[in-house]
Amino acid sequence: MTSHPTGGPDRLPQERRVVTEIPGPRSQALQERRAAAVPPGVGSVLPVYVTDAGGGVIVDVDGNSLIDFGSGIAVTGVGNANPRVAARVRAQAERFTHTCFMVAPYESYVAVCENLNRITPGDHAKRSILVNSGAEAVENAVKIARYATGRQAVVVFEHGYHGRTLLTMTLTAKNMPYKHGFGPYAPEVYRMPLAYPYRWPTGPDNCGPEAAAQVAGEITSRIGASNVAAVVIEPIQGEGGFIEPAPGFLPAIAEFCRANGILFVADEVQTGFARTGDLFACEHEGVVPDLVTTAKGIAGGLPLAAVTGRADIMDKVHGGGLGGTYGGNPLACEAALAVLEEIENEKLTERARRIGETMLPRLRALAARHDVIGDVRGRGAMIAIEIVRDPATKEPAPELTAEIARRCHAAGLLVLTTGTYGNVLRFLPPLVIPEHLLHEGLDILETAFTDHPTP
Numbered sequence: 001m002t003s004h005p006t007g008g009p010d011r012l013p014q015e016r017r018v019v020t021e022i023p024g025p026r027s028q029a030l031q032e033r034r035a036a037a038v039p040p041g042v043g044s045v046l047p048v049y050v051t052d053a054g055g056g057v058i059v060d061v062d063g064n065s066l067i068d069f070g071s072g073i074a075v076t077g078v079g080n081a082n083p084r085v086a087a088r089v090r091a092q093a094e095r096f097t098h099t100c101f102m103v104a105p106y107e108s109y110v111a112v113c114e115n116l117n118r119i120t121p122g123d124h125a126k127r128s129i130l131v132n133s134g135a136e137a138v139e140n141a142v143k144i145a146r147y148a149t150g151r152q153a154v155v156v157f158e159h160g161y162h163g164r165t166l167l168t169m170t171l172t173a174k175n176m177p178y179k180h181g182f183g184p185y186a187p188e189v190y191r192m193p194l195a196y197p198y199r200w201p202t203g204p205d206n207c208g209p210e211a212a213a214q215v216a217g218e219i220t221s222r223i224g225a226s227n228v229a230a231v232v233i234e235p236i237q238g239e240g241g242f243i244e245p246a247p248g249f250l251p252a253i254a255e256f257c258r259a260n261g262i263l264f265v266a267d268e269v270q271t272g273f274a275r276t277g278d279l280f281a282c283e284h285e286g287v288v289p290d291l292v293t294t295a296k297g298i299a300g301g302l303p304l305a306a307v308t309g310r311a312d313i314m315d316k317v318h319g320g321g322l323g324g325t326y327g328g329n330p331l332a333c334e335a336a337l338a339v340l341e342e343i344e345n346e347k348l349t350e351r352a353r354r355i356g357e358t359m360l361p362r363l364r365a366l367a368a369r370h371d372v373i374g375d376v377r378g379r380g381a382m383i384a385i386e387i388v389r390d391p392a393t394k395e396p397a398p399e400l401t402a403e404i405a406r407r408c409h410a411a412g413l414l415v416l417t418t419g420t421y422g423n424v425l426r427f428l429p430p431l432v433i434p435e436h437l438l439h440e441g442l443d444i445l446e447t448a449f450t451d452h453p454t455p
């Protein structure tokens with residue numbers, strides 16, 4: 001592969017290359033240094049220490065080149081060190097790096113907000129604010145919703161993930177590792193059932209309407225709809241296991257919210273920016289949220305997040321009520337503007353769809369050969385398989401899931417595990433991954449199952 005003058009995807013050979021055990025000796029040495037400097041509370045899925053990344057590969061200090069099926073958790077959709085992102089960040093870094101938008105503003109912040117207002121679902125008047133992380137976006141969405149409605153209760157869902165701060169870990173469903181020992185949690189948070197097709201007691205067909213009716217009933221009886229400020233939901237559950245709520249569920253919940261003056265907050269932090277084959281996952285069923293939170297894929301790896309919402313809601317909050325020192329940092333804003341250009345120019349929604357069209361049939365064929373794959377699901381470049389001990393009982397198989405991931409890592413394929421029961425392998429390749437690496441990654445996954453067909 002030729003080198004690319006501005007860096008980025010073509011700068012690195014787009015090949016898998018395993019030249020040591022993984023992690024190799026240099027990574028292992030760094031891991032020892034780290035253990036003396038960084039507490040174990042901060043984990044790493046695969047402790048290979050990175051020197052370069054781009055296109056569909058990550059290169060480590062030992063010279064291994066791994067196929068990337070993680071994108072740094074759905075962040076580098078446009079590719080790592082994307083040339084357009086790198087060029088704009090470099091140019092901005094030489095002009096000014098920070099003034100604080102709340103002290104002395106700059107155009108790029110406004111331009112990012114104009115773009116978010118234009119591309120998020122719905123053609124109503126909108127406003128956006130910029131912050132630093134997905135969790136901070138969700139916190140702000142709740143603050144805004146409470147202020148605008150004068151209500152306090154927040155409804156979230158089983159298998160939901162919204163971050164690690166006090167409020168967002170409260171909104172998050174899973175105890176270990178996110179919440180364990182970190183309480184007491186924030187008050188006025190209520191958890192509802194999710195339309196999880198694979199595990200719905202009466203089967204997937206009735207799941208959407210049944211779950212929605214159950215949620216409406218429970219909100220009414222347990223909380224009182226008039227006390228609820230917001231329903232916060234991921235249109236596809238990310239950390240919860242890439243659960244696509246059954247058809248009809250999201251539109252029914254959105255309709256219930258509208259009828260009861262509850263704000264519908266779509267947490268698109270993981271699903272946004274072309275990842276699912278639409279710009280935003282809500283578009284799949286034509287759901288128009290009142291507020292949308294975004295982060296991860298927004299700025300090609302620079303820390304940026306946003307809340308975008310109906311102008312009448314967003315404009316209610318008093319002057320100075322929203323903000324933060326770094327929110328909408330100029331380097332991150334330039335990166336976001338580059339990402340938006342890249343999504344359009346490179347037709348990344350179509351590429352995400354094609355990734356799904358490549359992966360899903362191969363994974364379904366694999367599932368047909370291996371009973372332990374209970375479910376294959378997801379959309380676009382957000383795809384997962386759920387692994388069980390026995391398809392009849394659907395008992396989760398977290399140890400086998402971890403073993404399959406280990407085998408993939410050893411062969412030079414970076415995959416992530418997830419799910420409430422730790423039994424989901426999730427695939428989040430960069431949207432720019434070359435086709436041959438996508439297939440090679442799937443070959444490695446197939447081999448990992450063939451070597452260990454049963455738990």
Ligand SMILES: *Cc1c(COP(=O)(O)O)cnc(C)c1O
Pocket residue numbers: 132133134135136138161162163164234238239267268269270295296
């Ligand atoms: C990752 C994630 C968050 C938290 O984002 P951070 O940037 O890690 O704070 C919130 N919601 C969803 C859906 C996420 O996937």
